[in-house]
Amino acid sequence: MLSYRPGDTLAHRLDPRSKLLVQFGLAVAVVGYSSWAGLAGATAVGLLAVGTARLSPLAVLRSYRVVLGVLALAPLVAGGALGPPWFRVEPAVRSARLSARVVPVLLVSAAYLTSTPVRETRAAVQRTVPGKPGQLLGVGMALVVRLFPVVLEDVREVRDAIRARGGERRPARTRARLLTVRSLARALDRSDRLAVALRARCFAWNPTLPPLSFARRDYPVLAVGVALTLSPLL
């Protein structure tokens, strides 16, 4: 699984906002230019991004194997026909080309994931979205990251308890109801305690933000991001 690794590569030193803009721009560009030439250009950008994070492209593709496996089914579904000739090449090739566009987006995403700690993304969101909404999104992200493993553990405990009582033999509807009711009740209990804790710690609209600033090296990256985002208009 791809996750943040501390390091000192160029990707690590870039501002998260420039990196996010490039990813967004690349996704827009691959939709705008879905020709083979566009695909080759986007793949070059993807490989460049992986290079700046010093990742092996093959290792990245291996970690996305489930995603890629599912995508590989699309050309088979698109080419299949219910009558003779049973399989048509042209729609399958078209679908394969469109599915291949996903690869460069995933490559850039891998470079982002391995080079950006969650707190930097939080700071980027908080700086980009102004005022109270940005503040709630920023604090909320930090809390969800911290609470997700706890809630996941709650849900697994409930599931194991249902299994231990022979719940596997009950219909899916009943199992879903039991699992959801118990998990939701636990989550709501936790939210009550979280609300008390937030109030006790003077949860304010104007706390100190983590520092984040654009350096000189960010400007070319930002320019690439803007160019990619606007590319379908050119």
Add this chain to the structure above:
Amino acid sequence: MSQQHESVDLVGDETAGYFARAVLIAALTAALAQVSIPLPGTLPPFSLQPFGMFFAGLLLGPLWGGLALALYVLVGVAGAPVFSNGNAGPGYVLVGQGTGGFLIGFLVGAVVSGAVVHRGVEPRDLGDASVPVQIAGLFAAVVVVYAIGVPWLSAVTGLPLPRAAAVMAPYVPLDLLKLGVAVAIVEGGHLVRG
């Protein structure tokens, strides 16, 4: 010794309460995305993920329910493995396995169902919303999820739109079943808080 005084703009108690609920519903959506119930035969597994969207809309209304799902998506973008099968990253939201549209659909669906059920920004007591209104709200959410997800799937994978719809069709009855379960949970009084 100098002292610095800065006025602290405290968040109101009610807002802090809704915010805490949104955070926990986001974490619960992430947790439910990791758990699914296998079904016999060739049926797709019974994923519990839509329950996050359903309860965000039902319990929190359009604003706070929308915040809950926005937090879920953002935390995934930031790299926490909260999407199904432990996936994460901006690339997964933008394209996924062609499934990125369903993630955005969950966010919009929570806002739509919250707006239908609560008819305003502030969440009201669910006892005041009749069962048909709750069903209508959740049904609208399911429609929104497919209306965004299916064309997105078609655009990413190059499947013609009718074929993309056919690929997703087996999931529709399961989602309607989940809708029924969600309303039954609310009506059964399982969520009444002391």
